[in-house]
Amino acid sequence: MRSDPQSFAVQWRDAWNAHDVEAVLAHFADDVVFTSPVAAQLLDDSDGVLRGKDALRAYWTEGLRRIPDLRFEVVGVYAxxxxxxxxxxxxxxxxxxxxxxxxxxxxxxxxxxxxxxxxDDNLAGATR
Incomplete structure (x- = not known):
């Protein structure tokens, strides 16, 4: 990995904890593909596969709306x-x-x- 994984994780965590979707998305390519079982639960007619930044933005914005107390604590980073x-x-x-x-x-x-x-509480309490 070319970038520093620890710095990446800190920036990722800080952006999520600030509820700054655009700061999180800054780390993602326009054509990203992201999968999440929570997306399948949260979004109508979703199979849990999100394609592109716009789809991620919509998903994460809705997740933050539904989970206003969202907060992440990094336990470990693996490269x-x-x-x-x-x-x-x-x-x-x-x-x-x-x-x-x-x-x-x-x-x-x-x-x-x-x-x-x-x-099931683990899945239901997640945003991603």
Whole structure:
């Protein structure tokens, strides 16, 4: 990974905690593809696959509207080849991972992943 994963995670966290969707989107390519089981729950007629910044903007804006107390605490940051994984706790204490694949310093593919222990509260409390 060319950029510093820790700095990326700090900027990502700070933007989310400020509820600044545009600051979060600044790290994403225009043609990004993002998947999230929460998107499938939150958005009517969604299969959980969001294509492009406009789709992400609409999803995250709606998520923040529905979860005004959203807050993330980064637990760990993992780096791979052009990949960063941000492990964090959401405002309800649920553990979440963002798996982000980058090209030229921007996220081109991302996946919100949630604890698979059958904890429906973990999914319901997430925004992403």
């Amino acid at each position: 791979g080849l052009d990949t960063v994984v941000i492990n964090y706790r959401n405002q309800k204490g649920g553990l979440v991972n963002e798996v982000l694949h980058l090209r030229d310093g921007l996220v081109v593919e991302g996946h919100g992943t949630y604890l698979a222990a059958g904890d």
